[in-house]
Amino acid sequence: MTDPDRSKRDAGEAAALLVEPGMRVGLGTGSTVAFFLDALARRALPGLRCIATSPATARRGAELGLAVEDFDALDRLDITVDGADQVAPDGWLIKGGGGAHLREKIAAAAAERFVVIVGADKLVDHLGPPVPLELYRYGLPATLAALGEGARVRVGAPPSADGGVIADLRDAFDDPAALSARLDACPGVAGHGLFAPELVHEVVVGES
Numbered sequence: 233m234t235d236p237d238r239s240k241r242d243a244g245e246a247a248a249l250l251v252e253p254g255m256r257v258g259l260g261t262g263s264t265v266a267f268f269l270d271a272l273a274r275r276a277l278p279g280l281r282c283i284a285t286s287p288a289t290a291r292r293g294a295e296l297g298l299a300v301e302d303f304d305a306l307d308r309l310d311i312t313v314d315g316a317d318q319v320a321p322d323g324w325l326i327k328g329g330g331g332a333h334l335r336e337k338i339a340a341a342a343a344e345r346f347v348v349i350v351g352a353d354k355l356v357d358h359l360g361p362p363v364p365l366e367l368y369r370y371g372l373p374a375t376l377a378a379l380g381e382g383a384r385v386r387v388g389a390p391p392s393a394d395g396g397v398i399a400d401l402r403d404a405f406d407d408p409a410a411l412s413a414r415l416d417a418c419p420g421v422a423g424h425g426l427f428a429p430e431l432v433h434e435v436v437v438g439e440s
Contacts, residue, residue: 239351240315242438244268247313247349254279256306258339259293260314261286261332264349268313273297281306285314285335287393303339312343316427316435318356319348323429324408328364331389331398334423340431348435355437359408362400364425365415366392375420396422 244267251257251272259269259282269289272280273296283303284290293300314336318326325348327333340346365383367375376383382403389398401424405411408426415424 236351236353239353239438240264240349241267243349243351243436244438245271246436246438247347248272248275250313250345250347251275251277251280251311253277255281255310256308257282258309258312258314258343259284259289259298259300260312260336260339261289261330262315264315264351265289265313266292268349269293269296269298283309283339285339286330286332307342309339309343311345311347312339313347313349314340316348316350316354317425318359319350319354319435319437320356320359320408323432323435324359325427325432326359326363326425327427328366328425331364331366331386331392333364333425334366334396335393337423337427337431340427345433346431348432350435350437352437352439359405359426361402361404363405363411363415365399365401365421366394366396366423367399368420368422369395369397371420372397375418378418378420394422 248271282300290300316325317329383401386398412426
């Protein structure tokens with residue numbers, strides 16, 4: 233196991249200890265979450281009800297014996313655990329390298345406690361591009377034009393689990409709050425990978 237993998241494992245195993253019997257748990261997406269799923273399954277806690285932010289997580293969770301159900305059956309979560317691509321000192325995150333950022337943000341906002349798990353290599357001095365986007369297919373050329381030349385559809389990326397187009401915004405930026413507000417105001421943007429500090433309750437950093 234490489235040092236980054238050990239760091240991810242440490243973060244995932246630490247986060248699994250935060251889950252208690254009977255909780256409603258949001259399962260994130262990505263390589264660090266895979267370690268969290270393994271650790272959570274090993275604990276074999278009774279009464280867990282889990283939702284997944286991607287089909288891949290749903291499949292893996294079911295294979296491990298976790299009770300994964302549709303989010304339609306739940307209106308809140310006790311805890312959501314997910315990874316991140318970048319974590320800044322002020323608490324802003326960039327997520328969405330795997331293209332599941334819209335569902336991940338919904339699961340984060342629905343949770344009483346949103347816990348981010350990362351290896352130490354994901355800590356940055358300040359956020360930088362790219363910022364993942366999920367765009368509506370309807371009017372896609374107009375949306376891309378409104379976003380500017382830095383917005384590009386991700387080459388080879390399949391549609392999101394909800395049929396959205398995965399793209400990235402590659403423009404440099406200094407103010408994540410201002411960029412987040414701009415993206416929120418664009419009608420063709422279904423979701424973006426900037427997560428505000430208000431969403432984040434804890435960041436667990438693995439350092440082997």
